[in-house]
């Protein structure tokens with residue numbers, strides 16, 4: 410890997426890779442390494458690392474993903490503002506009729522900027538100031554579509570059940586959208602902004618919403634989180650209800666996109682619905698911590714811990730589209746202790762949000778993940794022709810038998826539902 414690529418896609422001698430760097434190690438690193446891939450690259454011979462990467466990340470068009478060297482301004486910004494910067498290319502087979510449809514897509518993960526005890530206006534402003542150089546790095550790299558993390562403008566305070574955190578909520582066209590509209594116009598970039606929405610026109614209701622800002626700075630639309638967790642410290646149902654916007658796909662200047670917000674990643678029908686509506690890229694802005702989702706993490710989202718079987722990756726395969734998975738980073742300590750009524754002692758934080766944002770492709774390939782504890786920008790060039798090529802190759806849409814599931818779901822929703830169970834007749838005979 411060329412030196413410039415290493416400076417950008419993570420290097421072994423990065424100060425954050427120092428296994429003795431106990432500060433990093435205590436902040437969600439893996440034995441002082443930023444990610445499993447960094448650990449493996451540092452520990453294995455180049456040939457072994459290549460083989461392990463092939464197994465963990467898959468092949469795209471018969472080979473590992475090529476790293477992309479981003480322009481110097483982006484690399485300089487990543488160094489001066491200490492955020493992880495990685496970039497890779499997903500290719501498709503060359504077609505005889507269609508030209509390639511290359512789109513450059515970015516994901517930003519970040520920790521909060523000020524302590525949760527500081528004034529809310531200061532916290533929000535500090536996050537804007539923290540994100541601006543990372544967004545500028547994306548824009549100066551030619552990113553066409555950029556997605557931020559869930560509820561990016563605030564601490565993920567939905568563990569506290571305290572309602573003053575709702576002061577961070579804004580109308581869809583409020584302060585954070587205006588901040589991003591200027592950047593969208595400046596860089597001709599679509600921006601997905603997952604935020605806490607206050608629906609002023611409808612009783613000032615609160616929603617967990619993703620606002621889609623077009624590359625000319627206009628608001629294209631919004632999507633509200635469909636599935637709300639009631640698990641562990643995720644007391645989000647105290648703040649907002651299940652969304653009422655269905656499964657919209659937003660036709661932007663660069664492709665058709667959708668947003669599956671965090672907990673919705675556990676629901677395969679949620680992923681499927683965006684696919685049936687024609688999504689080519691589905692973003693999964695999340696906020697999740699090791700204590701809760703670690704046991705599921707190797708199954709559900711790209712894991713730096715054990716396996717690279719990812720529900721996001723599965724969704725990309727099953728629905729023949731690209732997925733951008735984001736998770737925030739850091740540990741957010743709140744002023745007042747809280748409990749989730751699960752017998753555990755009261756505490757003041759969720760645990761560590763472990764970042765690890767990454768992209769998955771419909772051909773089962775995926776990028777390595779971003780840092781487990783540093784802010785980061787992941788960039789990928791995607792040839793959207795790959796979506797239809799995989800549909801044609803595997804035929805998942807054609808063989809899906811939706812009518813079977815329509816019938817089952819229609820019966821399941823009725824109060825007299827009878828599960829389709831065929832019992833061993835001998836069970837009853839022996840019991841008699």
Ligand SMILES: NC(=O)NCCC(=O)O
Pocket residue numbers: 559638643670671672673695696697698701702
């Ligand atoms: N933000 C959110 O929905 N988190 C739920 C916990 C999880 O899905 O890991």
